[in-house]
Amino acid sequence: xxxxxxxxxxxxxxxxxxxxxxxxxxxxxxxxxxxxxxxxxxxxxxxxxxxxxxxxxxxxxxxxxxxxxxxxxxxxxxxxxxxxxxxxxxxxxxxxxxxxxxxxxxxxxxxxxxxxxxxxxxxxxxxxxxxxxxxxxxxxxxxxxxxxxxxxxxxxxxxxxxxxxxxxxxxxxxxxxxxxxxxxxxxxxxxxxxxxxxxxxx
Amino acid sequence: xxxxxxxxxxxxxxxxxxxxxxxxxxxxxxxxxxxxxxxxxxxxxxxxxxxxxxxxxxxxxxxxxxxxxxxxxxxxxxxxxxxxxxxxxxxxxxxxxxxxxxxxxxxxxxxxxxxxxxxxxxxxxxxxxxxxxxxxxxxxxxxxxxxxxxxxxxxxxxxxxxxxxxxxxxxxxxxxxxxxxxxxxxxxxxxxxxxxxxxxxx
DNA sequence: TTTTTTGATTGACCTTTGTAAAAAAAGATG
DNA sequence: CATCTTTTTTTACAAAGGTCAATCAAAAAA
Numbered sequence: 001x002x003x004x005x006x007x008x009x010x011x012x013x014x015x016x017x018x019x020x021x022x023x024x025x026x027x028x029x030x031x032x033x034x035x036x037x038x039x040x041x042x043x044x045x046x047x048x049x050x051x052x053x054x055x056x057x058x059x060x061x062x063x064x065x066x067x068x069x070x071x072x073x074x075x076x077x078x079x080x081x082x083x084x085x086x087x088x089x090x091x092x093x094x095x096x097x098x099x100x101x102x103x104x105x106x107x108x109x110x111x112x113x114x115x116x117x118x119x120x121x122x123x124x125x126x127x128x129x130x131x132x133x134x135x136x137x138x139x140x141x142x143x144x145x146x147x148x149x150x151x152x153x154x155x156x157x158x159x160x161x162x163x164x165x166x167x168x169x170x171x172x173x174x175x176x177x178x179x180x181x182x183x184x185x186x187x188x189x190x191x192x193x194x195x196x197x198x199x200x201x202x
Numbered sequence: 203x204x205x206x207x208x209x210x211x212x213x214x215x216x217x218x219x220x221x222x223x224x225x226x227x228x229x230x231x232x233x234x235x236x237x238x239x240x241x242x243x244x245x246x247x248x249x250x251x252x253x254x255x256x257x258x259x260x261x262x263x264x265x266x267x268x269x270x271x272x273x274x275x276x277x278x279x280x281x282x283x284x285x286x287x288x289x290x291x292x293x294x295x296x297x298x299x300x301x302x303x304x305x306x307x308x309x310x311x312x313x314x315x316x317x318x319x320x321x322x323x324x325x326x327x328x329x330x331x332x333x334x335x336x337x338x339x340x341x342x343x344x345x346x347x348x349x350x351x352x353x354x355x356x357x358x359x360x361x362x363x364x365x366x367x368x369x370x371x372x373x374x375x376x377x378x379x380x381x382x383x384x385x386x387x388x389x390x391x392x393x394x395x396x397x398x399x400x401x402x403x404x
Numbered sequence: 405t406t407t408t409t410t411g412a413t414t415g416a417c418c419t420t421t422g423t424a425a426a427a428a429a430a431g432a433t434g
Numbered sequence: 435c436a437t438c439t440t441t442t443t444t445t446a447c448a449a450a451g452g453t454c455a456a457t458c459a460a461a462a463a464a
Binding site: 071073076078080092093096097125129132133135136139140142143144146147149150151153154155183186 | 273275278280282294295298299327331334335337338341342344345346348349351352353355356357385388
């Protein structure tokens with residue numbers, strides 16, 4: 001299905017209903033208010049959601065497509081997070097600490113997103129207990145993903161780290177360039193390439 | 203002050219009030235109920251809160267002392283988390299996913315703790331919006347600490363990782379053996395020892 | 405205090421991974 | 435289709451950090 005065809009099928013109401021079902025249930029009233037304050041974005045591959053240095057007070061839910069958070073270390077592009085359909089992404093440092101973003105966020109595919117501002121997240125969380133719970137659920141899931149990632153980084157070889165990400169994100173190599181995968185797991189593209197050719201041979 | 207002297211000074215009510223002030227405000231009613239379901243523990247250095255393989259459905263707040271979460275990889279002891287005064291610790295994998303704990307948790311000093319069970323956390327969070335918010339705050343802080351840790355692990359030398367933990371936990375070397383610090387930052391004790399002797403010389 | 409245990413340091417050696425540069429392959433664009 | 439750009443692979447070489455073993459130091463236990 002083409003992205004522009006989805007817009008009519010995927011109404012904001014439906015999307016919010018999916019979030020409610022998959023993360024934490026929201027009352028109809030809360031869903032309505034969430035629908036009023038959120039915004040659908042249709043963006044092309046390569047477009048940027050956040051630039052380094054910006055105060056980014058937005059969080060994005062990915063309806064279709066995928067996005068990548070990355071930063072520059074000594075001029076080198078290092079990937080810090082990938083998000084696919086049904087996942088959230090934001091510049092967490094900027095969003096939660098209200099400081100300029102160290103990250104860029106860009107789209108790796110043509111994408112459809114739901115955008116929410118921190119101000120609205122906060123007022124919804126104040127007003128609705130169930131939205132507070134939803135926020136907690138999202139943060140908890142993120143925390144558990146990070147936990148998994150940390151333990152995969154501790155005392156694991158480049159090959160083990162690559163195997164690990166493949167097991168979690170089965171088809172990531174089809175959607176994300178190897179350079180980004182390499183920096184995400186903390187190895188160079190060259191090392192990743194050697195691992196892959198070693199595996200092919202066997 | 204000796205640990206046994208603290209018990210009379212630090213009533214559960216006072217401790218819960220401190221949590222409320224430092225994490226997220228709780229109503230008096232909620233504080234009372236929290237006080238009813240939580241329990242103070244006085245434990246000696248070396249004692250174990252959680253063993254690998256156990257279902258651990260408890261979370262601990264450290265009033266005095268410090269604790270360490272670690273796991274065994276190929277028989278080797280690898281530290282995964284430290285918690286000091288005013289911080290929470292639990293076997294997060296077991297607590298949030300209801301599966302057997304991959305971690306041990308042990309005390310690095312004689313300690314005073316507040317213990318809370320998941321069942322009680324959940325019912326408090328259901329009943330009180332402000333307790334739900336407190337939970338979110340604790341999880342969010344943990345997530346941000348993990349974020350910091352991940353970026354310190356990505357493409358940083360052993361020395362940079364050591365400097366980084368020293369800047370975050372200024373006096374950690376006074377309270378935690380170097381072996382544990384080394385495995386926490388993902389290097390061997392020998393490498394850490396070399397870094398330290400290099401720094402001493404200069 | 406002496407002994408035992410645990411934690412930290414040092415040295416020799418070796419493996420893994422990074423660096424730099426070039427070539428090849430795959431994708432995008434006119 | 436042909437060209438240009440980006441991504442990936444390959445090679446040679448260097449450096450960082452791991453492993454193993456011996457020694458030293460400090461803290462607990464007897």
